[in-house]
Every structure is written in structure tokens, then in C-alpha cells.
Amino acid sequence: xxxxxxxxxxxxxxxxxxxxxxxxxxxxxxxxxxxxxxxxxxxxxxxxxxxxxxxxxxxxxxxxxxxxxxxxxxxxxxxxxxxxxxxxxxxxxxxxxxxxxxxxxxxxxxxxxxxxxxxxxxxxxxxxxxxxxxxxxxxxxxxxxxxxxxxxxxxxxxxxxxxxxxxxxxxxxxxxxxxxxxxxxxxxxxxxxxxxxxxxxxxxxxxxxxxxxxxxxxxxxxxxxxxxxxxxxxxxxxxxxxxxxxxxxxxxxxxxxxxxxxxxxxxxxx
Amino acid sequence: xxxxxxxxxxxxxxxxxxxxxxxxxxxxxxxxxxxxxxxxxxxxxxxxxxxxxxxxxxxxxxxxxxxxxxxxxxxxxxxxxxxxxxxxxxxxxxxxxxxxxxxxxxxxxxxxxxxxxxxxxxxxxxxxxxxxxxxxxxxxxxxxxxxxxxxxxxxxxxxxxxxxxxxxxxxxxxxxxxxxxxxxxxxxxxxxxxxxxxxxxxxxxxxxxxxxxxxxxxxxxxxxxxxxxxxxxxxxxxxxxxxxxxxxxxxxxxxxxxxxxxxxxxxxxxxxxxxxxxxx
Numbered sequence: 001x002x003x004x005x006x007x008x009x010x011x012x013x014x015x016x017x018x019x020x021x022x023x024x025x026x027x028x029x030x031x032x033x034x035x036x037x038x039x040x041x042x043x044x045x046x047x048x049x050x051x052x053x054x055x056x057x058x059x060x061x062x063x064x065x066x067x068x069x070x071x072x073x074x075x076x077x078x079x080x081x082x083x084x085x086x087x088x089x090x091x092x093x094x095x096x097x098x099x100x101x102x103x104x105x106x107x108x109x110x111x112x113x114x115x116x117x118x119x120x121x122x123x124x125x126x127x128x129x130x131x132x133x134x135x136x137x138x139x140x141x142x143x144x145x146x147x148x149x150x151x152x153x154x155x156x157x158x159x160x161x162x163x164x165x166x167x168x169x170x171x172x173x174x175x176x177x178x179x180x181x182x183x184x185x186x187x188x189x190x191x192x193x194x195x196x197x198x199x200x201x202x203x204x205x206x207x208x209x210x211x212x213x214x215x216x217x218x219x220x221x222x223x224x225x226x227x228x229x230x231x232x233x234x235x236x237x238x239x240x241x242x243x244x245x246x247x248x249x250x251x252x253x254x255x256x257x258x259x260x261x262x263x264x265x266x267x268x269x270x
Numbered sequence: 271x272x273x274x275x276x277x278x279x280x281x282x283x284x285x286x287x288x289x290x291x292x293x294x295x296x297x298x299x300x301x302x303x304x305x306x307x308x309x310x311x312x313x314x315x316x317x318x319x320x321x322x323x324x325x326x327x328x329x330x331x332x333x334x335x336x337x338x339x340x341x342x343x344x345x346x347x348x349x350x351x352x353x354x355x356x357x358x359x360x361x362x363x364x365x366x367x368x369x370x371x372x373x374x375x376x377x378x379x380x381x382x383x384x385x386x387x388x389x390x391x392x393x394x395x396x397x398x399x400x401x402x403x404x405x406x407x408x409x410x411x412x413x414x415x416x417x418x419x420x421x422x423x424x425x426x427x428x429x430x431x432x433x434x435x436x437x438x439x440x441x442x443x444x445x446x447x448x449x450x451x452x453x454x455x456x457x458x459x460x461x462x463x464x465x466x467x468x469x470x471x472x473x474x475x476x477x478x479x480x481x482x483x484x485x486x487x488x489x490x491x492x493x494x495x496x497x498x499x500x501x502x503x504x505x506x507x508x509x510x511x512x513x514x515x516x517x518x519x520x521x522x523x524x525x526x527x528x529x530x531x532x533x534x535x536x537x538x539x540x541x542x543x544x545x546x547x548x549x550x
Contacts (some may be wrong), residue, residue: 027443101461113416114462116447195454199421201445217447228423228450231330235357 005248011241020245026201028229033242035221035249037204042220042250044213045118045193046186049125050133054179057133064134065141066163077135084131092192095124100196110215116198118218124192129182136181140174141167173264180261188254190222197223221250293320294521298332298345299425300325300451301371301470302510304541306345309528319521325451329425336513337361342522344513347371347425347470364518365511368529370544372494373429373506374471374481376456380463381480386410388483388491395434397466399442405464413464418455419446420468426452429508430468433484472542496544510543 012020016033023034060080064073103123104115144167152162168175198217201224205213225246233239296306303325310321325345326335332344337358350365375389386409389397396402397417406412420427422438431438449455452473459465460478471494474481483491484505498504518526528534535545 029439029443032443096457104462111414113414114418114447114458114465116458198447199449200447203445227448228327228330228421231327231334232423234334 002248002251005244005251009241009245009248011238012245013241015238015241020242021249024202024204028233028239028242031238033238033245034202035242035246037202038219038221038224038246039249040204041118041197041218042187042222042253045122045125045197045218045220046183048119048122048214049129049186050179050183052123052126053130053133053182057130057178057182058137058175060130060134061137061141062163062168065138066159066167073138077138080131080134084135088128088189088192091124091128092195095120095192095196099124107215112215113217114198116196116217117215118197119214121193121197121218121220122214124196125186125189128189128192129186132182132185133178136178137171137175140171140178143174144170177261177264180257180264184254184257184261187257188222188250190226193220194223194226199223199227221246225250293322294343294525295322295324295341296343296345296525297324297326297335297341298513299329299347299510300453301347301425301473301543302332302345302368302512305368305534305538305543306512306525306529308537308541309525309534312533313525313528317524319524321525328421328423328450329428330423332513333358333363336363336515339515342514343518343525346511346513348428348508350511350513362516364514364516365509366514366518366526366530367509367511367546368526368534369510369538369546370499370507370549371510371542372471372499372504373426373433373468373508374474374494375484376459376467376469376474376479376481378459378462378465378479380413381405381410381466384411386482388485390485390489391434393485398434398444400444411464416462416465417446418449418458418462418465418467419444420455421448421450424450425508426468426470429506433506470542496548499544500549510538 012033015031016023020033021035021039023032024036025032025034026037064076068076099120100115103117103120104112107117107119148166148170149162152166153159157165197220199219200217201219203213203216203218225243230243233243296310303323307323310319310323313319314321325331329346329348332346333350333354335341336344350363355363375394377386384405386405389408393402393408397415402408403415404412405415420430428438431441435441449458449467452470455467455469456473456475456479459467459469469479471481481494483493485491486503492498492504494504494506499507512526512529514522514526529538530546532547535547538545539548
């Protein structure tokens with residue numbers, strides 16, 4: 001698959017070179033293929049999703065793994081894992097029905113053009129990756145040997161201290177892995193983002209730290225690929241190559257994150 | 271509305287995962303989909319025809335999935351161009367017009383109630399090119415114009431660009447938030463203040479979204495009524511086609527013949543389009 005993507009995207013690399021991943025403008029009818037706004041959109045949306053879902057997911061995982069009795073934990077964990085299995089189109093539809101309007105009203109003072117914003121997509125993704133973070137972090141906490149906690153308690157630490165200073169540091173690698181995997185899932189998510197992100201091309205902030213784009217519509221790699229432009233691109237080698245090139249960038253990004261996350265997760269606890 | 275979306279999504283998933291080889295597969299425009307899907311229901315129950323109708327990618331999706339041999343019938347809501355044919359030199363595209371439809375500029379309630387009821391081509395070009403950004407410049411409220419552009423590749427967009435610039439290829443490159451299917455367009459326009467988009471006129475319900483008139487050269491506003499479409503006075507109208515590879519035979523022909531029959535015409539009329547008999 002990687003090979004197919006590389007071969008099929010050759011024309012766009014020839015045509016645009018490094019201005020393909022770094023170019024700021026995408027106008028397919030004048031053969032301008034700059035993917036940077038979409039890369040930016042994908043990363044920002046996924047990053048904010050992780051920032052929102054990370055602390056909540058970790059807190060929940062700490063609670064289930066350290067405080068809940070094992071029967072209750074199993075029940076909660078099953079319920080959470082069920083949530084992780086809900087098809088993303090369902091989340092997307094809920095996003096359209098509930099989240100768009102909520103964000104639209106919430107952001108009124110920033111005068112957003114509509115409820116379709118990068119922030120809407122990020123919040124929706126946060127909800128979607130929350131179960132992933134929670135259940136993986138829970139596993140990480142559970143893999144900390146029980147004796148460690150017992151030893152900590154024997155040294156006079158109370159429950160909260162043992163959790164904070166023993167379990168949390170020892171599960172660190174697993175937690176980072178959980179977050180990376182969730183980040184990868186957020187970047188690769190298509191339908192749900194497609195429905196609420198607004199799909200506006202060429203949206204880049206005036207400065208890297210500007211938050212303004214968050215309340216405007218944007219475009220991610222996946223929402224671009226999910227759109228009708230793929231149908232137009234078909235039959236035009238260069239345009240098609242540009243679309244495949246986007247897919248290639250996405251594939252590389254997600255594979256790297258997953259590989260890195262899994263590697264960290266495998267590392268034995270110190 | 272959400273339920274219908276969910277059903278479409280479910281049907282889509284179903285079609286992707288489980289497709290008996292004997293079924294006639296149809297894909298394309300969400301505009302043409304409405305009467306065709308209803309006709310498919312009737313043919314299914316009366317003649318036991320197995321038909322799958324899908325709306326992946328709009329008109330251009332209809333053309334490409336027929337071109338690739340994934341479906342037997344494409345649905346398109348725009349004229350078939352030479353460029354479309356050139357992409358699939360081996361495919362013998364045959365168009366079967368089943369009716370006509372008007373594309374309207376639709377606005378949200380607040381814009382309509384503030385008194386914007388028609389736009390000239392000049393003004394719409396200004397909006398499209400980003401020169402007009404506030405409704406007060408065209409006689410509306412002091413509010414940013416939230417223009418949702420139909421994705422290029424949608425029949426609606428092609429017809430719109432044809433009207434605005436004489437040729438979709440001449441339309442300047444712009445970046446606006448984009449919308450896809452008709453359901454999505456209506457939903458987003460109705461829930462956003464200061465919104466405008468392009469949509470099949472029959473989908474403008476006059477409750478949540480409102481169809482604007484187009485001002486002709488004399489400044490007279492012409493509404494997208496069936497009469498105005500029939501007479502050609504309303505400029506943004508379009509043919510609705512079923513598309514086949516070569517002359518249709520067997521069950522494919524049966525479906526097309528049904529759409530052209532009086533019962534088919536009745537269904538087309540019910541969805542707000544003009545069937546062929548009404549065009550004459």
C-alpha cells in the first residue's frame with residue numbers, strides 16, 4: 001500500500017517538490033498544491049483533542065485502576081470500551097446535531113462565521129478519543145506491580161501519595177503510549193471531522209500561536225480526502241497524485257505515531 | 271433530519287459491506303436521488319427488483335462510479351461535459367433526462383426577514399470573489415456573510431458557476447467553507463446567521479431556508495418557480511439525468527422507463543422537480 005501511494009504520488013513531488021508539504025495554497029484548477037494548511041488543520045485539531053481528553057482520561061483511569069473495587073472497575077471498563085467501538089459516523093451526526101450549535105453560541109463573542117470550526121472538530125475528537133486514552137492508561141496503571149504500592153504504603157505514604165508518586169511515574173511510558181495512540185486516531189479520523197470542520201481551504205493563522213483559526217472553519221487532510229474532490233481528481237494525473245500525496249503524508253504520520261506509541265507501551269516498567 | 275442522515279449513512283454502510291451481485295447499483299447526485307430512491311422502493315416491492323441507491327460524491331461521484339464500472343446507473347444533476355467524457359474514453363456515456371430542476375441561492379431566515387429577497391449576478395460575483403463580505407452592502411443586516419460553497423464536483427456548483435461566469439472553468443479559485451449533499455447544505459444554512467449557499471430550489475422549504483430571486487438585466491427579480499424554469503426566464507436551471515454505459519437493457523432499462531412513465535413523472539413532480547412531460 002505504501003508503495004502504491006509513493007508511486008502514484010510521484011507527479012506531484014516532481015511538480016511541486018517541497019512546496020507540496022510546505023505550500024500555503026491549494027487551488028487545484030491552477031495546479032497549486034500546497035498541503036500546509038491541511039497538515040496544520042490535522043495537527044491542531046488532534047492536538048487540542050488530546051489536550052482536552054488527556055487530563056480527563058487520565059483522571060478517570062486513575063480512579064478506575066486505583067480506587068474502584070475490581071468488580072466495579074471491570075464494569076466501567078467494559079462500558080468505556082463499548083464507547084470506543086461506536087462508529088465514528090454516529091459521533092459525527094451527534095456533532096452536527098448538538099455540538100455545532102453549542103459551539104456556535106458559546107463562541108458568539110468571537111463572531112464565528114458558523115458552528116463549523118476547528119474547535120468544534122477538536123471537541124468532537126476529544127470525546128471520541130477519550131475512551132481510548134482511558135482504557136489504555138488504565139491498563140498502564142494496572143501493569144504497575146501491586147508490591148510497589150504495598151511497599152509505598154508500608155513506607156508510610158497514604159493512598160493518594162502512593163498513587164501520585166509511585167503508580168503514576170511507573171506507568172509513565174504506558175500513559176505516553178496511550179496519548180500517542182489517541183493522537184494517531186484523532187489525526188486519522190475522517191467522517192466525524194468532515195461533518196463539523198467546515199472544509200475551508202487555505203486557512204492558516206497569521207502567526208503560529210494565533211488562536212483565531214480555531215473559531216473559523218478549516219480543512220484537515222482527512223476532510224479533504226473525504227470530499228468530492230477525489231472524484232474530480234480522478235483522471236487528472238497531477239491532481240490525483242496530489243490527493244494520493246496527501247494520503248501518503250497522513251499514512252506516514254499515523255504509522256509513525258502508532259509505531260512510536262506501541263514501542264513505548266512495550267517498554268518494561270522500571 | 272438527523273434520522274434521515276443516519277438512515278442514509280446506514281444504507282451506505284450496508285451497500286459497502288454487503289452487495290449482492292445481482293442488484294442494480296445506482297450512485298450520484300443527492301438531488302436526483304430523491305425520486306429515484308422512491309421509484310426503487312416501488313420497483314422493489316412490485317417487481318422484486320434488487321436496487322441499491324447511493325449518493326457518494328454527488329454528480330461527479332455518479333460519473334466516476336459509472337465510469338469505473340462500480341454501478342450500472344449514474345445520477346447527475348448537471349449537463350455532461352466533454353471533459354467528463356474525456357476522462358473515461360472507453361465508456362459510452364448515454365444520458366437519459368428524467369426532468370429539470372432549478373438551482374437557487376438560499377439564505378437563512380434572518381437574512382430573508384431583513385429584506386434580502388433577490389441578488390443580481392454582479393452582487394453574487396462580489397460575494398463569491400470575497401469583495402462583498404457584509405450583508406449591509408446588499409441591503410441586508412449588518413452581519414458577516416457566511417457563504418457556504420457547494421463542493422466543486424457537485425452538480426449544483428457546476429450549474430451555479432455556469433450562471434455566474436458562463437463556464438465553470440472560468441470561476442476564480444476561492445476558499446470558503448464547503449458543503450456537500452443537499453441535506454447538509456440546508457441544515458448548515460438554517461442553523462447559521464447570515465448564511466447563503468447554493469441549493470436545489472425544491473429543497474428550499476420557505477421555513478428554515480429561503481430561495482432568493484435572481485435579478486435579470488432590467489433589475490427584475492425572477493423566482494425559481496416551475497414556470498420560470500420552463501420558460502427559461504430563470505437562468506440557473508439544470509437537467510436531471512440518469513446515466514448509463516451504452517444503451518440500457520434489462521432491469522436498467524426497466525428503471526429508466528419507469529422514471530419516464532406517468533407514475534415516475536408523478537414522483538418527480540412530488541419532489542418539486544419538473545418531469546419531462548411538464549417541460550414540453
